[in-house]
Amino acid sequence: MKTLLAREQLSPEVLADPYEAIPLQSYLSIFEAAAELAGDPLFGARLGFGMRPGNLAPIGLRAVQAGTIRGALTAFARWSGALQSATQSSLTEEEDQLVFTYRLTAPVLIASRQDTEFSLAAVSRLIRGAFDPRWRPLEIRFTHPPIAEKPRLEALFRARCAIPSPSMPSSFPPPRPTGASRRGPGHDRADRAASAGSDRRCGPRRKPGHQVEALIELYLGVRPIDLPTIAAALRMAPRSLQRRLAEEGQSLSGLLRRQRQRRAEVLLRERGLSVEAVAQALGYADGTVFWRAWRSWTGEAPSRPAPN
Template sequence: MPPSSADSLRHPVLRAAALAPIIRHFDGNVAAISGILRRNGLDPQRVQDPYEVIALSAYLQVFEDAARQARDPVLGARIGARINPADLGPTGLLMLQSSTARRGLQRFHDSLSALQSATEMKLTEAGTWLGFTYQIQSPGVTGLPQDAEFSLSGLCRLMRMSFDPRWSPEEVHFTHAPSARPDLLERIFGAPVLFGQSANRILFSEEGLDRHHRVEDMALIGLIEHHVADLVLAQDPEATMADQVLLVVSRNLGQRPVDLNSIARELGQAPRSLQRRLAAEGTSLRQIVRAHRQQIVETHLGTRSGSLKAMAQALGYSDGTVFWRAYRGWTGQAPSKENRG
């Protein structure tokens, strides 16, 4: 039997439909993908049912194992660049039916919970550009590179198929360490790709976002949305206020302000109320921002990648000097020394 709604509250899940593009990639080597599925606790026969509910953590690891099996460090992005809207079920079909890209992105956001729980894809302002972020919200599940690259590559593919075949983002950001083949990622996305960032996101121009592409079939859209409502997976009700704040901080850091008033407004809280709730959980906005910044720095320094200026930008500092001082305040030593080994 599939996991119950109660199970999905305890453990983030997604529909087995998400595995279909990976399984198709191994059409010529069924034994290999079947072995990968079994090693991660999944029955190759049961996941043929697109509505089967599986653990999100298992799916993430399947993608990593599949990339190693294929000896392809950009497998996720490569598969994402050739998916069809139907591969994402009603989520992809709603985007294809939308009259404008803005409506399509909003419907994608609204319907994602039918495909995957504890996950958010959200349209935000990011300076002179717009951003669309992909974040796993559960503190118990760590996002992995292949899924992140697949998700953003797949979104770009849907934008091109649904609205403009020449569409490309301005920049692509990933939280993970640099890929073994960043050149291939940049070719797939058609844009610069940056690593060790505060969130997984694509940045793009607002131009053309409201251009009318088709007359919407509201009867069909209504039918798909009704199907989405039937499929919605239970979300995590146990996320703490600190978890919610971290989600907003990671989404906005380096792109928008992460001060108390801005974060409180986005969460629909009064600033003092937010402070009190965080204090009751033994933390504060300052501590959350600092911890997230330190995590990003560790990603950069662990791979000896990036300049101080690039790190400062990812962390939301005005320049490299401000970041240098902050890092020295955290650790008592200069980041440049660690970075150069």
Template sequence: MPKHIDSQNIVETPSLRALALAPLQRLFSARPEFIDTLEKTDLAHAAHLGPYDLIPLLSFLELLEELSKRLQNPVLGAELGQSLSAPDLGPAGLLMLQSATMRRGINRYVLRLSALQSASDMRFEPMGDLFSLSYQITGLGRQIWPQDTELSLSSTTHLIRQSFDSRWAPLEVHLAHVPPVGVERLERIFRAPVRFGQAANRLLFAPEDLDLPYRDEDKPLIAVIERHIEDLLLSQAADAPMQSRVESVIAHQLGQQPCTLASVAAMLGLSPRKLQRHLAAEGTSLRTILRDQRMRIAETQLQAPGARMSDVAHALGYADNTAFWRAYRSWTGEAPSTRRSG
């Protein structure tokens, strides 16, 4: 069980607040599948914890994936996200609820995510003519966690609807993992097209939605909530493996701007030479990390029915199909057409 090292909420392992379990307990506490899965993931003790106690993030991720299988519900995370209220998301959720505009609420929520969990990277930033709200788990290797991803983006979507406009929908939803059986159910939840095998998990926003005024802010109340959050912030592990930090940057940049040594180093606040040294000490390089992420995305997208080579090439940051074809053949010894579904 992770624990505090000092009063600044620096934790030994990637962690999150036990309040994240409350919606699961509320919905499934009587289900034997849930009880068995809690035991399997070493979270059986969590029923006795306070909402702000810490549990291992990895155990929670495994719980969601296993419970999805046991309940035979491939979109469990997304459906769970629609059941959450602002208090379920902690004080960061309450800040969104008190914000005057969508932009202000999202910015506050993103900056305070670490009050709920560590080893996470959420960003709200321009993406061409649109805005992107992206979410990644960092520092836990390369495994993808579809249920947590869909839970996070679905709960954020639901919170935005609760806070500002019940009719709101993102323009698109991007997910890094392969399509589940219930794609249509996902699109009904998000009320938007869902694209899989993407470089990053993200919601896309129309800029004109972001600055519409919805309420006057209660500034004294917001100040109280923010002060409370300061006491809860968890360390986001600045000493996480450099490879994990680079993977997160690439996920945000790929397909949007060139992923060069200079651009990645700048995002991490390092010089290119220092970044190279850090990666070499971990036995890797930017070239290797970029290749591996492109391979993963390519394999996922090529498996999707009706995948177009031009779309895959663009998602990977290649100028055209020919450049992607050559790169893929150099990685695998095969043409990408051999991996296409159907």
């Protein structure tokens, strides 16, 4: 790995921080070179299917907490876009099926096959591990050129892999037997199926306020939420982010306060957690600090609903 990093003029120290920003071109180059050195054209896909929710940092954990396949895909699309400035994921509905799409939004000069197959494999592994080990997509559509390993790739995904011309859009919808509303262990409700895919079309640029809200929701109770941390995640200078938020009539403290209040209401009233547990989930030092914050929001003391 040190050799690959040196080839891209990157320090080995970037491996110490999972949130460290790496230029897209370097990331793709390292991924493709690693597959070549390993002698495994399916390196990215195999790596993706070996991932667990915790390996995907807060995104994987928040996606599992969504409770359903549909919710997990929605969460993954929302938060991956906030963390990764050069990629975009989206969830749409087409003819009674959900289509999850993954795309690179920045122009690239090198192959991106390993990244694409890794990303879709990681999403598939997330669904199988958290909701239904039998889940499989109906079809996966890639944009990279035809590959000799297509049968083996289909065996990994347990689905047909369509590899169209680069001008065609890409996506993959799953079969109807596995529901998008399928819940984790202990639940059996199901309706329509989920989906995933990849292409390279650029989407609309999100406003900083929306990105900051998504990052706050993702980091809350997991990472410190301050201007330097959020600005670094968005590849911006802290003062630039502060100015951009002010132009929208927003501030980091205001967005954080609103997100904490919304999350606190859910944790207290729907899940019945204690004040101390809610304080920890919201990143407060202790229950007393949260108690004061809640009192300032509502004028009342925080309390759990009485048991039936």
